[in-house]
Amino acid sequence: MARKSDEELQALRALRFNGMNVGVESGSDEVLTLLGKGYTAAEAKTQLLRLNRFGYDYCVNIIVGAGGHGLSEEHSKASAELYSEG
Incomplete structure (x- = not known):
């Protein structure tokens, strides 16, 4: 979802796209x-807040x-x- 612009997220939501499953992982x-995810927790939080702003329902996978x-x-x-803030 980081690759989607705000305008694209809004347009998808206007088409009633909803119910994402977001693999944040940690x-x-x-x-x-260690998992090789390529993003930070702060970046994940930013994306979750974007989904909130546009009214998406989503599940977060942890x-x-x-961590072993x-x-x-x-x-x-x-x-x-992260989950409680996002």
């Missing part, structure tokens, strides 16, 4: 890097355990924070 930048034992607490807390 709210932790370190975990996102990979439980993606070493990053599980950071991953869990950061993901919950």
Whole structure:
């Protein structure tokens, strides 16, 4: 959705496009890097807020355990924070 302009998102919404499934995967930048996602948690949050602004319904996918034992607490807390803010 980052590749879509605001105008494109608005036009899709006007056509009643809705119900996205967004693969954020983690709210932790370190975990996102380990997963090779190519974006930061802040960038993901920006995109979720864009969807909110245009009235989209969406689900967020978080990979439980993606941080492994070493990053599980950071991953869990950061993901919950991202989800609650987005």
